Amino acid sequence: MIARAKRLDQIPPYLFGEIAALKRKAIAEGRDLIDLGIGDPDQPTPGSIIDALAEAAHNPETHRYDETNAGWTPFLDAVATFCKNRFGVDIDPQTEAMLLIGSKEGLSHLAWAYIDPGDISLVPDPAYTVYKVNTLMAGGEVYTMPMFEDNGFLPDFKKIPEAVAQKAKLLWLNYPNNPTGAIAPLSFYEEAVAFAKKYNLLIVNDAAYSEVYYDDYRPNSILEVPGAKEVSIELHSLSKSFNMTGWRIGFAVGSAEAIATLNKLKSNLDSKQFPAVSLAAAHALLHGDNKKTLELYTRRRDILCNGLRELGWDVKTPKATLYVWARVPEGHTAMTFSRLLLEEAGVLVIPGVGYGEYGEGYVRMSLTVMGDKNGERLQEAVERIAALHLFGK
Numbered sequence: 001m002i003a004r005a006k007r008l009d010q011i012p013p014y015l016f017g018e019i020a021a022l023k024r025k026a027i028a029e030g031r032d033l034i035d036l037g038i039g040d041p042d043q044p045t046p047g048s049i050i051d052a053l054a055e056a057a058h059n060p061e062t063h064r065y066d067e068t069n070a071g072w073t074p075f076l077d078a079v080a081t082f083c084k085n086r087f088g089v090d091i092d093p094q095t096e097a098m099l100l101i102g103s104k105e106g107l108s109h110l111a112w113a114y115i116d117p118g119d120i121s122l123v124p125d126p127a128y129t130v131y132k133v134n135t136l137m138a139g140g141e142v143y144t145m146p147m148f149e150d151n152g153f154l155p156d157f158k159k160i161p162e163a164v165a166q167k168a169k170l171l172w173l174n175y176p177n178n179p180t181g182a183i184a185p186l187s188f189y190e191e192a193v194a195f196a197k198k199y200n201l202l203i204v205n206d207a208a209y210s211e212v213y214y215d216d217y218r219p220n221s222i223l224e225v226p227g228a229k230e231v232s233i234e235l236h237s238l239s240k241s242f243n244m245t246g247w248r249i250g251f252a253v254g255s256a257e258a259i260a261t262l263n264k265l266k267s268n269l270d271s272k273q274f275p276a277v278s279l280a281a282a283h284a285l286l287h288g289d290n291k292k293t294l295e296l297y298t299r300r301r302d303i304l305c306n307g308l309r310e311l312g313w314d315v316k317t318p319k320a321t322l323y324v325w326a327r328v329p330e331g332h333t334a335m336t337f338s339r340l341l342l343e344e345a346g347v348l349v350i351p352g353v354g355y356g357e358y359g360e361g362y363v364r365m366s367l368t369v370m371g372d373k374n375g376e377r378l379q380e381a382v383e384r385i386a387a388l389h390l391f392g393k
């Protein structure tokens with residue numbers, strides 16, 4: 001056997017394995033599972049975006065390698081227009097924006113572009129696992145920033161020891177947040193930018209959920225903070241914004257220096273995306289409308305959160321993201337409670353501990369439910385949980 005690279009041993013154990021095995025078993029037994037696990041839009045990509053792809057795919061120019069610096073001009077121009085219209089942020093499309101093959105790709109490669117062995121990343125916990133895993137694979141060290149409910153799941157920069165802050169290179173943030181559904185006020189971003197300037201850090205702000213919002217709330221961009229561009233790169237994704245997870249398209253905006261650094265690495269790793277996909281994404285950014293999907297998520301969110309609260313489960317209603325993050329009842333761990341719901345109610349939720357040690361005691365429920373037309377599957381999930389009489393009602 002040829003030994004694999006040692007860096008792969010840095011990948012922490014896959015904690016969703018047990019739930020995945022129970023899911024397979026339930027499906028094999030023919031049980032009707034309500035899967036609140038994966039955060040992948042169940043609704044199709046809007047038709048006008050598919051039409052834009054079809055039209056672009058008929059242009060033979062799109063069939064060749066993308067030999068531009070950072071993406072086709074119509075795409076980068078659309079990115080800049082989107083940032084201006086949505087956040088009031090000015091982006092130079094040629095130096096402060098670049099195409100990504102989905103935001104996961106950009107996030108992973110930022111760690112590889114910046115982290116040398118021994119370098120420190122400041123990583124929130126619980127969090128999307130990509131920030132930590134890629135820091136570790138690149139030989140870096142992770143300093144964990146715990147996110148607590150009583151601080152709105154925002155990291156407390158004052159708790160980071162001076163020596164750690166001095167040595168750290170990257171500060172990872174993600175709002176609206178997966179898995180907690182937390183949001184960041186602009187004042188938090190102001191604090192983060194001041195902290196990054198003081199300690200010469202690059203902020204990587206993962207804004208994958210910036211367009212999944214409810215009611216009157218609209219998430220901010222960190223780039224709205226004056227001077228943020230000097231120390232921040234923000235990653236956006238078409239995946240959740242326009243139901244395009246399979247298309248693999250996103251973008252980075254912000255510090256021209258960080259964009260050039262990431263691009264230097266990427267130009268030696270990949271050859272960007274099928275340009276027709278980027279032209280369809282440009283159409284989505286300029287004309288896309290995901291209002292109907294957001295209305296459906298809102299309905300599902302309200303059925304789930306109100307329904308569970310009526311049972312006596314203290315569940316908070318998120319203002320953004322696809323996720324409801326809730327504390328498990330006394331006497332349970334995230335894993336025992338997830339197993340109970342799966343085995344006794346046929347409802348699949350994700351144990352929070354899969355997102356880090358500070359996710360222990362919580363479960364994540366996603367609002368993307370295959371086969372749900374108008375919230376009826378969420379209603380059914382509430383009724384099945386009610387039948388277990390777990391919360392005293």
Ligand SMILES: Cc1ncc(COP(=O)(O)O)c(C=O)c1O
Binds near residue numbers: 245
């Ligand atoms: C917080 C967060 N960031 C980034 C991503 C990656 O999204 P994509 O690579 O599809 O743009 C995800 C996907 O679930 C996510 O939850």
